[in-house]
Amino acid sequence: MSELTKFSDHTKVAFLGSGNMAGAIVRGLIADGHQKDCVLVTDRSGKSGPALAKETGCTYVAETKELIAQAQILILACKPHQVADLLAPLQQEIKDSAPLVVSILAGTSCEKLAKSLPDGYSSLVRVMPNVGAALGQSTTAVATQSATENEVQAVADLFSAVGSVSVIDEGNFATFTAMAGCSPAWFAASVEALARAGVANGLSAATAMKAAAEAMRASADLLLAEEDLPLAGAEVIRRVCSPGGTTVAGLQAAESAGLRHVWAAAVEAAIARDTTLGAS
Ligand SMILES: NC(=O)C1=CN([C@@H]2O[C@H](COP(=O)(O)OP(=O)(O)OC[C@H]3O[C@@H](n4cnc5c(N)ncnc54)[C@H](OP(=O)(O)O)[C@@H]3O)[C@@H](O)[C@H]2O)C=CC1
Numbered sequence: 001m002s003e004l005t006k007f008s009d010h011t012k013v014a015f016l017g018s019g020n021m022a023g024a025i026v027r028g029l030i031a032d033g034h035q036k037d038c039v040l041v042t043d044r045s046g047k048s049g050p051a052l053a054k055e056t057g058c059t060y061v062a063e064t065k066e067l068i069a070q071a072q073i074l075i076l077a078c079k080p081h082q083v084a085d086l087l088a089p090l091q092q093e094i095k096d097s098a099p100l101v102v103s104i105l106a107g108t109s110c111e112k113l114a115k116s117l118p119d120g121y122s123s124l125v126r127v128m129p130n131v132g133a134a135l136g137q138s139t140t141a142v143a144t145q146s147a148t149e150n151e152v153q154a155v156a157d158l159f160s161a162v163g164s165v166s167v168i169d170e171g172n173f174a175t176f177t178a179m180a181g182c183s184p185a186w187f188a189a190s191v192e193a194l195a196r197a198g199v200a201n202g203l204s205a206a207t208a209m210k211a212a213a214e215a216m217r218a219s220a221d222l223l224l225a226e227e228d229l230p231l232a233g234a235e236v237i238r239r240v241c242s243p244g245g246t247t248v249a250g251l252q253a254a255e256s257a258g259l260r261h262v263w264a265a266a267v268e269a270a271i272a273r274d275t276t277l278g279a280s
């Protein structure tokens with residue numbers, strides 16, 4: 001078991017990986033006031049880690065074994081297919097340092113991750129954050145099979161520094177991944193498509209993108225301001241759709257063109273891919 005009982009802005013958080021998602025969490029943590037010298041990163045190429053350290057003031061540690069020796073929380077932030085090879089030569093260091101291990105890997109269950117850790121290693125928590133972490137706006141899910149309540153609380157506190165946190169059943173991770181981990185890219189694609197339609201109808205590309213992205217942000221804020229969240233969508237739609245007006249005409253056209261089907265298909269494909277990643 002790790003010796004960490006409480007998360008603070010002095011907790012040594014070490015990232016195995018300095019890519020897109022590690023970078024987003026590092027930026028968010030440091031913006032939230034985490035001590036820069038307590039945020040450690042490593043990489044494979046010797047490029048992304050130093051670049052992240054230069055940008056944020058976190059510490060780059062070239063030697064993975066040295067990184068683990070310093071870690072109180074060790075965040076696995078490589079690609080799912082890389083983790084077994086990455087951890088295989090590090091078993092003794094993990095036993096000696098006994099960090100609280102946190103995985104952000106898609107599709108990779110606690111049961112599977114445990115096979116890449118020393119026998120009986122229980123301090124393991126699985127999370128699914130999103131790139132909003134860079135702005136303190138991640139929506140993060142947390143699950144464990146073996147960690148203590150204090151360990152789960154420490155991980156929840158860490159990710160609360162970069163957004164909101166829900167503790168969920170691990171069985172729901174694939175669906176949560178689609179909803180919050182993948183969806184920033186899907187929303188970006190949707191805004192891009194909306195803006196392109198604006199350009200097709202005469203707006204400049206910059207005006208169209210600004211209008212579409214700002215409208216998306218306002219819509220999200222309005223949805224989240226509703227007390228009854230399950231009915232929030234219907235309420236915002238009601239307020240915008242003037243009877244016989246332009247919005248309802250557009251909405252009906254979008255629904256006839258498969259709006260609901262598009263989102264259902266995206267979620268189902270992401271869940272199917274999550275299952276494949278977990279099996280490989
Ligand atoms: N991108 C996202 O929005 C989200 C991603 N995730 C999960 O986060 C994880 C990382 O994704 P993402 O950040 O996009 O991927 P990236 O490819 O951007 O980052 C992967 C990082 O792992 C590093 N790495 C790979 N092998 C090693 C090694 N042997 N030793 C040290 N570092 C290594 C890479 O180093 P180098 O830079 O040198 O190549 C790179 O920095 C994935 O498992 C993904 O499922 C979860 C939620 C959202």
Ligand SMILES: O=C(O)[C@@H]1CCC=N1
Nearest residue numbers: 105106177180181182
């Ligand atoms: O695309 C992926 O697999 C990762 C997980 C969620 C977002 N990016």
